[in-house]
Amino acid sequence: MTGAPNAAGWPHIYREGSANSSILLMLHGTGSNEQDIAQLAAELDPSAGVLAPRGRTQEKGMLRWFARRGEGLFDVDDVILRAGELAQFVGEAREQYGLGDRQFIAVGFSNGANIALATAMLHADVIDRVITFSGMYPFGDRTTEGDLSGSRFLVLNGRTDPMAPLESVTTVVQELRRQGADVEQVLRDGGHGVASSDLSAAVGWLKRL
Structure with a gap:
């Protein structure tokens, strides 16, 4: 599938939440x-x-956000394309649901964390608040040159995660900070997943926004 559909044509869940609350x-x-x-x-x-x-992509029947060439080897051109599509979707959803200036906070796990990072780094005007669980640097050996001075990120990872190696996690944190973002990093023992300590850190971070 190519070309970004409008929000009505992209399968999704929407829940209103409390009046004037943030949108996760x-x-x-x-x-x-x-x-x-x-x-x-x-x-x-x-x-x-x-x-x-x-x-909107699949790998061996499994839903994904962008293509890859192997474990940890992302198709960076597709990452950039799909990040643009997601940013467009968010803008259309804001209009479709009459969300006005309600704040969006991207929350991603694993491949979802990677597309959240890519979208926020390339489209900070659309997403500037991000929580990532077990994410990694989404642009391979490329760098981006954005202004993230108003953006805030919470980056949560396990130190021994083979699917999101610590070297790549360190790269994303360094790149975010280099571009001016406010980054809080939390490392825990263990590997891939969402631990109870990750959830606690995320809840606390949200309350401080």
């Missing part, structure tokens, strides 16, 4: 879907609105 843009991992990731929103902020779109 929930982005699932490989092999998961919008239904699964939307459930996590209530643990982060039960009053928030929820917008959970479905990844």
